Amino acid sequence: MSKIPVFDIGDTLSPSKEFSRKVFREELERQGVENPPKYPYEGFNEMSVESIQEWFERDDIDADAEVAVEKYKEAKKERLKELEMFEMLRKIGKEIETPGIISDNKVAAKKFYKDMFEEENVEIEGFVVSEEIGVKKPEKGIFQEFLNRRSLSGENCVYFGNNIPRDSACENVGMQFVLVKQFEVFGDNWNGRQVSKLNFENVREEVTR
Template sequence: MSGFVPVFDIGDTLVPSRKFASHVIEDELRQRNHKVVHDFDPDKFMMYDPSQIEQYLEKYDIDGDPRELAHGCRKRYLEAFEDLMMENGVFDLFAKCNREFGTVGIISDNSVEAKNLMKKLLDEHEVDYDTIVVSEEVGVEKPSPEIFKAFTEKRERPPGEFVYIGNDAEVDSGALDAGMKYIWVTQFDTVNSSFEGPEIDELEFEKLREVISNLE
């Protein structure tokens, strides 16, 4: 094993999550013969939350049942997530990282349901992982150092042995305050964030290995 052990965010760190989320809700509206507004923001109107779907419908004066729409969007997103992971080579990336650096982990501002889905997919694809921490479970979100500390405490290893890999530098760089390294991923949506430090424009193993090898 060499270098630092990679710990990944989910979402747009790994797959074009926000773009797909926007496509899903627009398509669900279209199928229900509702007006489609092309500026759906997953950060403001999370497609799996009926109360926020309701805000979206009210904002643009769109008729529709927010609970029905939320259920349809959530079902489609979860069904498609495995395909997105496969298309973007995530399972293969994790497996290579496991062999090169040690068993990968995950820290995400996300739900327990999303955690269980990720565990299920990794198990089905026979990809090892060690510890998945989500904000719903620990009660804090990034950039709080506490969510990163919750991870390292479960791993029972010092934070300086890990590198966090995420797309939203504004919150993901909170890993630095917890004593971890951080690499900014710019392949998909970066939520208009910026970072003066190690970055990677494509989450491909050889590129990632090179960036990790240059960390101090």
């Protein structure tokens, strides 16, 4: 019997920090900003116009935050298409089990992804982000919240993530952790299960082991 595949978002389903910095740099240059400063990924929310406007005001950037955020969202969707992630998730839902998501992320990001998944006919059951429950990985509460929403035990799930110290904490609720090395990896010395690329065949192999 297959287990439920559950995914992190940033640098697991798609590249995150360096991708964001590249998109904002190119957009600011397009808007006429010379030598734009590097997007401070850890301090702001690229899905929120208000947050990006705060960054612009802090660093005295003369640009349209609303346009920049929309350009970022468009670029993110196109990158996910290029990586065939929508296709992978649809196939997982059809041939394995409906996937879930657990992410240290904002509610605004969850809305963006949910709307995008709906447009792409991707079904997700159980989508937990840290901002909505006030608990971040590696605290086990965020993993337990997902299990509660799906009425599952941890032994029924395999969690795919890229942050070894944070994501491997899923094992504290009985989930199995698989390190995804396709994009940026945080932490080291992981000798457990891992995949070099996230695709349907690799996911299927890990959830049926």
